[in-house]
Amino acid sequence: MEEVVHTSPTLGSNVEEVVWKNIHFVMWDLGGQDSLRQGWQAYYTNTEFIILVIDSSDHERISISKEELWRMLGHEDLRKASILVYANKQDIKGCMSVAQISKELNLTSIKKHKWQIQSCCAISGEGLYQGLEWIVEQLKNKT
Template identity: 80%
Template sequence: MGLLFSRLWSYFTHEEHKLVIIGLDNAGKTTILYQFLMEEVVHTSPTLGSNVEEVVWKNIHFVMWDIGGQESIRQGWQTYYANTEFIILVVDSTDRERIGISKEELWKMLAHEDLRKAGVLIYANKQDVKDCMTAAQISKELNLTAIKKHKWQIQACCALTGEGLYQGLEWIVSQLKSR
């Protein structure tokens, strides 16, 4: 009976969850946002500031903030952290030269007071490109196993095809249900 009531209740409630999509410039953040929104590839230009869209998936409303990743914009990421439930860090799996910068930015975020309860989903994007880093390699480079105070998940994906994206959202939904 409880399960039935819970399911019926979910049709009448408006659950809304804030997600911040962050990563270095050219990682694929905006492409991922629009894959969720329209399920198609949208040609984008570098995000100067932010995009915000509401994505409804499995009757859950996600307010997704896509924040630009250029160095000058990264300094202001923290202005978007208030009330964030999940961080989606997008890593360009082909960008071996800047993986250390992604690691620095991740650990800065994890130390921020406004994100102390936020879950972290890492998308290892551009898995369709030959000789890219695997999700396991990226996990090692980012030192993900050292994260103890946050729930986290790494997901291989390709923003252009959508492959792996919904598995990441599935993990977020599972975290929401386990609260």
């Protein structure tokens, strides 16, 4: 938030608190490597939102993202969670569009969860606040 941080793939998990518009978000960043995905379930209890970050330039791994998303959606502890999909790296030439990613993930078939897909570029910050704004609106609608 307002700061570019050079990152490397998450090994395990990281937790960070983000304050935006007087709302405190506690976000868990869970590593996506195959060996780590089995442990994701430990974080599902009381989860209100899933933020799935898709590398829009990675055409080969979109099917893995789809498989893992649908596995999460089938978990009882996530039955009330809403989903925000960030289509990241939209600045890279040849990347998948938001429409392509939505089709590849079969988002229109999600009927039991509220969801939103948001194009973004994490480096410039473009689209990040719009995604958080959607979450804020969902929170307002719950009260």
